[in-house]
Amino acid sequence: MRSFSFKRASDPADAVKSIAADANAKFIAGGTNLVDLMKEGVEQPTSLVDISRLGLSVIRGLPGGGVSIGALVRNAETANHPLIRQNYPLLTQAILAGASPQIRSMATNGGNLMQRTRCAYFYDLGTPCNKREPGSGCPAKDGLSRYSAIFGWSDSCVAVHPSDMCVALAALDAVVKARGVNGRERSIRFADFHRLPEETPHTDNTLAHGELITAIELPRSPFGSRSNYLKLRDRASYAFALVSVAAAIEAGQNGAIVQARIALGGVAHKPWRALEAERFLAGKRTEPEVFKQAAEIALKDAKPLKDNSFKVNMARRAIVRALNNSIKRGAAAK
């Protein structure tokens, strides 16, 4: 039998220490993705360290108006927390657009960041996959690529990151707090947390082995309800995004845009920030024509694959819709 050891960590230091020495050891919290991957044989850890009782389960306001979200707070609790609903409705919408109530009640915030792609080849041990078995090849690139990336892919991997929550976190400029083997905590900008596949697609993010996510911090948000998470998928619920958009707008007294955020899901190996489009929007008016131009800019470097050229148009329209929705939601909230 494929056996593994299981240990419940007593505190964060113990957790980090417990897996640091074993390259095949993994943290487990909600287990909503890891257990599936173990059943399929994709993940074969020799040791699991249960981190679900480390106390990193608090959401609290930060001085200056930000919020710290414990890594072990469940997704459902996060989405419904008054501080999040009030100040970061974009995050609430994104979390509730993902998975099912059962899964959201089990899955933790740290685990959401760590979930792995749902690329069909990654899950099927009967086919090659560089992410699962480095050097074996990427059949998705010239194969079934309807769900694959249109940005930032490489010849080694065209997989997309599956999270909805992370798209909102990217838009909100989150910071990931991680504790390392040396006991020190470091801060990782959300944009630097997930990585592009390049030649090493088996590495999803920039955490070192043994590093433990302790919290996710969000700076004070100037966007409030003037934001929208729009997820387009193959059925009304319980499906991964074909394309999703986290949009947010800060409007000045004169109605002009002070700053805007656009992050896309379902299009790349990481949540994809459309920075050039955001810069374009600064100072412009909140008009449909302006949004269309921003969407054009956001998609101009897209490189679709065999089955997913539809994503380019879909993403353009989704951006315009999400920006429009942001304005409407903002107006409705007043």
Added chain:
Amino acid sequence: MIDDDLKDQPSRVDGKAKVTGKATYVAEHRFPNLAHGYLVQSTIARGKIAKIDSAEAEKQAGVIRVISHENATKLSIPDRPIPKPFYALTSPEIWFNGQPIAVVVAETFEQARFAATLVKVTYDELKHETDLRKVISKGFASGREQADRGNPTQAFADAEVKIEGEYSIPIEHHNAMEPHATVANWAGNKLHVYDKTQGVTGTVNYLAGAFGIPTSDIRVMSPFSGGAFGAALRPGPQLLVAVMAARETKRPVKVVYSRRQLATAHGYRPESIQNIKIGADKDGKLKAIIHEAVHNTSAHDNFSEGIVGVSRSLYACPNVKTVAKIARLDLQTPLWMRAPGMVSGVFALESALDELSYKLKIDPVDLRLINYAETDPDNGKPFSSKELRECYKQGAERFGWSKRNPEPRSMRDGHLLVGWGMATGTWPAGQSPASARVTIKSDGTALVESGTTDIGPGTYTTMTIIAARSLGLPIEKVKFVLGDSDLPPSPGQGGSTTTSSVGSAVQEACGLAIKEIVDGLGKEPNSLFNGVDSADIVAENGSIAVKGKPNTAVTFSEALKRIRQDNVSVLHRSAPNSGERGKYTIASHGAQFVEVKVDEEIGVVRVTRVVQGTAAGKIVNPKGAHSQEMGGVVWGIGMALTEKTEVDNRFGRIMNPNLAGYHVPVNADVAQVDTIFVDEDDKIVNPLGAKGLGELGLVGIPAAIANAIFHATGKRIRELPITPDKLIA
């Protein structure tokens, strides 16, 4: 949503057991000392196994044996040329990717599953083909050839108005909740099996043939099924493998397919490509239909479903040509899946008729009425009953069809485009011989038994209702038992024929049981029951009485006492009245009306409202029927909008073998579904007057949805499923 008129109708008699976990499904059965088998599946699509190295697997803790074609004892099956059915572990030949090639038997499921990953297989690989478009030219006649009616080619050429289109439907899988599973136990020469099957008798016969043992030594049970939809009509590989492994290891063995493995455990709705041409005159009268279809079969066997047949009899049209072909692909053999063939053919025919209605500027319902078939146009026979016209009328009224603006893109709800579409459905009302035993007991209850199965439509309930009504007992006093080959034999559950077949046997057996009691009572001195015909007996409130003589009423308990019997038990085999039935075409019919709302910019379609009109004879089990017709709508939403089995043709491998990648509708995809049942008084179909409706509820739905999408958007999508990418293109 249960309508008010249904709330007093009987609910599922097995419902409580199912929701409290007391209904035991196949994989939950155990025998003492049970061992677990886990299947090893091929990772190539075509070729031969060169070698199976199971040394490493066999070394693992708990592993009892690894069985493959190399060491399995031979079955008593003749070696036949193609076409031939697939028997697992009997040859090194690989016919499809995911083929079961070995089973690891171990003390625990986990041990077997792990050891299965250590079985090393080397192959002599051959080139495979799983792309239907590449083999269309190699298609061959499916065995469903029928002569042209009239002169379709000329009539089409001469028609005033013509339309033509190609329609394609991908492979779809049943995706039942319950996986295929078998638990097998040999006690000496006697074989006892729990199997996920739609027919216990068929399973007994299959095992008798494969293992060369008499059917009397085999007992197959399948009392509950977590959905099957046709997927368990053919014996699954796990059945053969579990029985084989139990024989080899001299242990009871359980084999359960994992969700991932299920994609090749059983067949699927084949991929099909259809071309349809319709010619009409300017008044809408159909002049010609030319309907051609090709769908895939496997490399080793011939499977064909009747896609084009519906075009011969749904509408009055003097000139019809149908062509049905199949083509070989290196995939598992397809299998019947809810409304097989019919739903595929109707998608093309009813989409084409809708297209014609726009060209002619005739309302889609009116166009169907103009071409209404009063008799079966294919053979000239009358219909035994056909209230389709009433389905159109009542369905349209309930839906509000008269408020439809015929112009595409003309109806809106805010920024959403609103589309109203409709289609027709039909399904033949078959009946097979079936048997039942009815035992009336001294405590005033009845036991009714038949070796049929209930894959979910509510057969337990329907048969209980029929028996209770026939015996004049409350349904609480009737117990119906099924799913056991030791019970009186009945056909497997398929083709929407169970109520018709088994229901007739139950009703007739009940009548005979009462007659036996009446005859017994008639022997008493001066008995008023003496010589009374069954038709003159009233059975109600647990008593029987001579019609018009209420003072003769006697309870079953008392009657049994008076005739000095503990019980009366009647075994009866009923058969369809083929002579009379043969004079008619017998079918259920339906009309479906659908509203969609389309967010065109982002390609999102929602089916917001469906009215499902059904004419299926007498409805025996109203809640069950409502549930079946609603289930057909849900299935149709999936077929129209979301469901597709993805095959990577380079590997010949199914790539979405799970419920995350294969999208069946979720609750949020289904809104309002109304059902209407138009009563039919049909004395021909069977004594119950009941036709089947399990398949019917699906038949017209995909076409009605596609037609509604056209009305909303002006886009005619002929390739299922209609996913967002097809609408924003």
